[in-house]
Amino acid sequence: KRQRSTYTHTRESFMDVYNILREELMKDPVVQSHPSHAKEWFQEVLDYNVPGGKLNRGMAVYDVLAAIKGAEALAEADVLQANALGWCIEWLQAFFLVADDIMDGSITRRGQPCWYKQEKVGMIACNDYILLECCIFKIIKQHMAGHPGYLKVMELFHEVTYQTAHGQLLDLTTAPQGRVDLSKYTLDTYMRIVTYKTAYYSFYLPVACGMVLAGITDPQAYATAEDILLDMGRYFQIQDDYLDCYGDPEVIGKIGTDIEDNKCSWLICTALQHASQEQQDIIKAHYGASDPASVAHIKELYEKLDLEAKFKAYEAQSYATLSQRIAEQTAMPRLVFTSLLDKIYKRCK
Numbered sequence: 537k538r539q540r541s542t543y544t545h546t547r548e549s550f551m552d553v554y555n556i557l558r559e560e561l562m563k564d565p566v567v568q569s570h571p572s573h574a575k576e577w578f579q580e581v582l583d584y585n586v587p588g589g590k591l592n593r594g595m596a597v598y599d600v601l602a603a604i605k606g607a608e609a610l611a612e613a614d615v616l617q618a619n620a621l622g623w624c625i626e627w628l629q630a631f632f633l634v635a636d637d638i639m640d641g642s643i644t645r646r647g648q649p650c651w652y653k654q655e656k657v658g659m660i661a662c663n664d665y666i667l668l669e670c671c672i673f674k675i676i677k678q679h680m681a682g683h684p685g686y687l688k689v690m691e692l693f694h695e696v697t698y699q700t701a702h703g704q705l706l707d708l709t710t711a712p713q714g715r716v717d718l719s720k721y722t723l724d725t726y727m728r729i730v731t732y733k734t735a736y737y738s739f740y741l742p743v744a745c746g747m748v749l750a751g752i753t754d755p756q757a758y759a760t761a762e763d764i765l766l767d768m769g770r771y772f773q774i775q776d777d778y779l780d781c782y783g784d785p786e787v788i789g790k791i792g793t794d795i796e797d798n799k800c801s802w803l804i805c806t807a808l809q810h811a812s813q814e815q816q817d818i819i820k821a822h823y824g825a826s827d828p829a830s831v832a833h834i835k836e837l838y839e840k841l842d843l844e845a846k847f848k849a850y851e852a853q854s855y856a857t858l859s860q861r862i863a864e865q866t867a868m869p870r871l872v873f874t875s876l877l878d879k880i881y882k883r884c885k
């Protein structure tokens with residue numbers, strides 16, 4: 537069935553699907569048979585943690601499907617299915633964020649207190665992030681049963697969860713809280729962290745989901761997409777690290793604290809690569825310290841090492857290489873990749 541009334545893909549239409557999925561999950565017999573306090577708790581876990589982000593990852597699944605099949609070829613059921621898978625990526629992110637905030641001892645997330653910081657929650661949040669992950673497979677079962685790509689999607693979410701957990705393992709053991717062993721802050725390790733912790737779920741997963749729904753089965757198409765999208769995801773995170781230090785807090789919606797937080801960021805790894813012995817001593821003395829004077833010393837060092845220019849050069853190089861690779865590939869309509877690249881390139885938030 538072709539689409540009669542053209543669907544317009546907006547945050548509002550995407551949020552409508554959240555409400556459908558949340559009601560489906562609340563209707564689950566296990567939840568329905570709970571005493572009301574437990575039903576309310578489960579609903580709050582979803583409403584507090586799943587919506588509230590920028591929804592870029594979730595909304596990208598429909599965009600990919602429409603780019604491959606043509607929006608006019610999609611039936612209402614196809615649109616719902618794509619948005620349901622998109623929300624599975626937002627659920628996956630909610631699961632990681634609730635867990636990561638506990639591990640990092642974070643205070644706020646998306647402008648509100650972290651879920652575990654709620655008086656009544658604490659370590660109950662550990663069970664809550666498990667429930668968030670379980671919802672992914674309830675939604676996939678509900679919306680992909682009977683689809684030829686059901687198993688592929690199931691494998692995708694298991695594989696990307698595994699990759700992301702390995703990214704978090706690497707990040708936690710490279711940059712443990714408190715004083716840091718700077719010898720671990722190499723660009724190679726940094727690239728591995730961002731590949732596994734961010735690039736797979738933020739860029740490869742949304743596109744791979746769209747490809748499955750579009751009926752693409754050729755393994756080479758997925759390999760080509762992975763190659764391009766991991767590079768895009770690495771560029772995205774390096775840009776994120778740059779914005780944390782040089783972005784306008786008004787625009788990015790938060791004040792960057794990577795220097796105070798000891799973060800293994802592209803800036804510090806690049807600084808260490810070019811720093812003299814004396815400059816390394818300054819980094820050792822001041823990186824990861826929260827007092828403003830220490831932060832100022834690090835930013836002064838970033839100035840001296842001209843990291844802004846180094847980032848701009850990397851950004852231009854990365855964009856050129858990605859554009860070239862996108863133009864050369866024949867696996868998919870270029871729009872699949874260019875729509876994402878245009879969203880992140882030179883973004884301010």
Ligand SMILES: COc1ccc2c(CC(=O)O)coc2c1
Nearest residue numbers: 590592593596738739876879880
């Ligand atoms: C999947 O493509 C994306 C993923 C993430 C983003 C972001 C930042 C964010 O939402 O965290 C801007 O554009 C995107 C495009």
